[in-house]
Amino acid sequence: METVVTGRNCEVRFGQELPTVFIAERINPTGRKSLAEELKLGKLDIVERDAIEQTNAGAHIIDVNVGAVGVDEVDMLPKAVKKVMEVTDRPICIDSANHKALKAALNVCPYKVLINSVNGEEESLEYMLPIVKESSSAVICLTMDNKGIPNDPGERLEIAKRIVKRAESLGIKREDLVFDPLVMGAATDGNAGRICLDSMRLIVKEFGVSTTGGFSNISFGMPDREFLNVNFIIMGIMAGLCAPITDVLMKSLAPAVKAADFLAGRDAYGMNYISMYRKK
Ligand code: THG
Numbered sequence: 292m293e294t295v296v297t298g299r300n301c302e303v304r305f306g307q308e309l310p311t312v313f314i315a316e317r318i319n320p321t322g323r324k325s326l327a328e329e330l331k332l333g334k335l336d337i338v339e340r341d342a343i344e345q346t347n348a349g350a351h352i353i354d355v356n357v358g359a360v361g362v363d364e365v366d367m368l369p370k371a372v373k374k375v376m377e378v379t380d381r382p383i384c385i386d387s388a389n390h391k392a393l394k395a396a397l398n399v400c401p402y403k404v405l406i407n408s409v410n411g412e413e414e415s416l417e418y419m420l421p422i423v424k425e426s427s428s429a430v431i432c433l434t435m436d437n438k439g440i441p442n443d444p445g446e447r448l449e450i451a452k453r454i455v456k457r458a459e460s461l462g463i464k465r466e467d468l469v470f471d472p473l474v475m476g477a478a479t480d481g482n483a484g485r486i487c488l489d490s491m492r493l494i495v496k497e498f499g500v501s502t503t504g505g506f507s508n509i510s511f512g513m514p515d516r517e518f519l520n521v522n523f524i525i526m527g528i529m530a531g532l533c534a535p536i537t538d539v540l541m542k543s544l545a546p547a548v549k550a551a552d553f554l555a556g557r558d559a560y561g562m563n564y565i566s567m568y569r570k571k
Contacts, residue, residue, distance in 0.1 A: 292466045292500060294466050294534075295403065296402070302382075307501070309557060311524075311533065313350050314350075314535065315350035315537070316538055317540070318338055318355050318375070327360075331361045333366075338375065339378055343378050349539055355386060368396040369399045372385065382402060382404065383400060385400075390422060397422070397426045406422070407536075410435050412437045416454070423467070428467070430463075430467060430468060434450045435473060436453075443486075468500055469501045469502065469503050470491070472488075472490035474504045474506055475508060476509065476510070478511060478512040483509065484523060491530045504532065506537050517542075517544075524537060524547070525547055
């Protein structure tokens with residue numbers, strides 16, 4: 292099973308048997324005051340610069356999130372998506388919980404995007420899944436519902452089952468469902484990493500689907516976040532992680548992931564691993 296998304300001149304594929312794909316996370320005002328201030332003023336200079344920088348750093352897909360207090364998402368999300376499409380040919384991941392903003396953004400994008408996200412809550416299933424179907428998009432599915440985020444991996448799997456059932460009843464294909472077993476901060480819950488990866492293994496075993504997750508969430512409040520983030524992504528790869536949402540500007544990310552893909556059997560004959568050394 293392979294998930295496909297498209298950009299202006301390219302197609303990006305990911306799945307259990309394919310090399311890891313990076314969803315670049317930096318266009319997100321959460322925890323980034325300068326970007327939040329700019330978006331409030333209706334400006335897109337940082338968005339433009341981030342899109343270019345992340346593309347040059349090896350981003351496969353660009354996540355676009357403009358949600359912040361004082362920002363009109365319905366107005367700004369399509370503008371940001373347009374700006375990103377102007378400066379990069381990469382596929383886009385539209386990151387918004389606001390279905391009106393999501394629709395507006397889809398209207399300006401002629402390619403197959405990744406919608407971020409739907410979850411197990413009735414309201415989310417009701418609003419988001421028809422948009423996914425109508426726009427022929429792929430969608431990130433969060434294993435949480437109206438009761439919150441379960442600590443038990445078996446319960447996260449149950450939520451995943453409900454989402455698969457609902458999506459398939461609308462005719463959405465399984466390869467267009469990308470599961471996010473939810474990465475929480477390890478600083479506040481020392482078991483967060485293990486619970487997330489155990490959930491991922493269960494979901495992959497049950498459905499064989501593609502997976503993602505906000506892998507930078509693991510290190511909130513900790514020193515040397517890059518070290519923790521990269522190590523957690525490496526652990527994720529052995530548990531079936533296909534396309535982490537991550538900071539592609541981290542220098543140690545790409546070489547570590549090339550090694551992990553090879554060791555996990557996702558890089559036949561180590562061709563990608565070897566070609567990295569040829570370039571050096
Ligand atoms: N799952 C899905 N989507 C998501 C998340 C998820 N989208 C948002 C988020 N979580 C993933 N993206 C980020 C983006 C930035 C950071 C963490 C996750 C981050 N930013 C720095 C901070 O807040 O301290 C600031 C960076 C800077 O200033 O340069 O850590 O879980 N589906």
